[in-house]
Amino acid sequence: QKEVEQNSGPLSVPEGAIASLNCTYSDRGSQSFFWYRQYSGKSPELIMFIYSNGDKEDGRFTAQLNKASQYVSLLIRDSQPSDSATYLCAVLNNNAGNMLTFGGGTRLMVKP
Amino acid sequence: EPEVTQTPSHQVTQMGQEVILRCVPISNHLYFYWYRQILGQKVEFLVSFYNNEISEKSEIFDDQFSVERPDGSNFTLKIRSTKLEDSAMYFCASSAPETQYFGPGTRLLVL
Numbered sequence: 001q002k003e004v005e006q007n008s009g010p011l012s013v014p015e016g017a018i019a020s021l022n023c024t025y026s027d028r029g030s031q032s033f034f035w036y037r038q039y040s041g042k043s044p045e046l047i048m049f050i051y052s053n054g055d056k057e058d059g060r061f062t063a064q065l066n067k068a069s070q071y072v073s074l075l076i077r078d079s080q081p082s083d084s085a086t087y088l089c090a091v092l093n094n095n096a097g098n099m100l101t102f103g104g105g106t107r108l109m110v111k112p
Numbered sequence: 113e114p115e116v117t118q119t120p121s122h123q124v125t126q127m128g129q130e131v132i133l134r135c136v137p138i139s140n141h142l143y144f145y146w147y148r149q150i151l152g153q154k155v156e157f158l159v160s161f162y163n164n165e166i167s168e169k170s171e172i173f174d175d176q177f178s179v180e181r182p183d184g185s186n187f188t189l190k191i192r193s194t195k196l197e198d199s200a201m202y203f204c205a206s207s208a209p210e211t212q213y214f215g216p217g218t219r220l221l222v223l
Binding site for chain 2: 042049088100105
C-alpha cells in the first residue's frame with residue numbers, strides 16, 4: 001500500500017511569514033509529485049509539480065524534493081490570509097494508470 | 113483558461129437508485145479520472161481511463177461502478193445501486209498526460 005503522509009495541522013502563521021508544509025511518501029520509485037490547494041467544500045486546485053531533486057520556484061511558492069529521504073515540501077513566502085486552506089500533497093503512480101495518491105492534507109491558517 | 117466541468121453540482125438520491133455523474137474534461141486531454149472524497153477524509157482514486165478503456169481502478173471501484181465516454185466530450189461515472197456509504201464529493205480530473213486538473217465536483221448524498 002503506497003502511503004503519503006502529512007501533518008494535519010492546523011499550521012498557524014502570521015501574515016507575511018513563510019509557511020512550510022511537509023510530506024513524506026512510502027514508494028521509493030515515485031517520480032512525480034504535486035501540491036494542490038483545497039478550500040473548504042471546493043475541489044483540489046493545482047499549485048505546482050516537481051519531478052527532480054532540489055528546489056522549484058513559482059512566484060511565492062517553492063517546492064522542494066529529496067528522493068533519498070522520500071520527502072517533499074512546499075514553502076509559501078509572504079503568506080496572505082487568502083492562502084488559508086488545506087494543502088494536499090499527491091504522488092503519481094505512472095505504473096497504475098497515472099493514479100494520484102493523496103496525503104490527508106495540512107490545514108494552513110494565515111492570521112492577519 | 114480551459115477547465116474541467118461537472119454536472120450536477122449536487123445530487124440527492126435514495127439508497128438503491130442509480131446515479132450518473134457527468135464530466136467534460138479539458139478538450140485536448142487524453143487521460144480521465146474519477147476521485148472521491150468522503151467528508152473529512154482523503155481524496156481517493158477511483159478509476160483512470162485512457163483510449164476508451166479503463167487503465168486502472170481501485171478497490172473502491174467495484175461492480176456497482178462504471179465509466180463511459182459516450183461521445184467526444186463527456187466522461188461519466190455511473191453508480192448502479194447507491195449505498196449510504198457512497199455519499200461523498202466526486203471529482204473528475206483530466207490530464208495530458210501527468211498533471212491532473214480537477215473539476216468542481218459533484219456532492220452526492222444518499223439517503
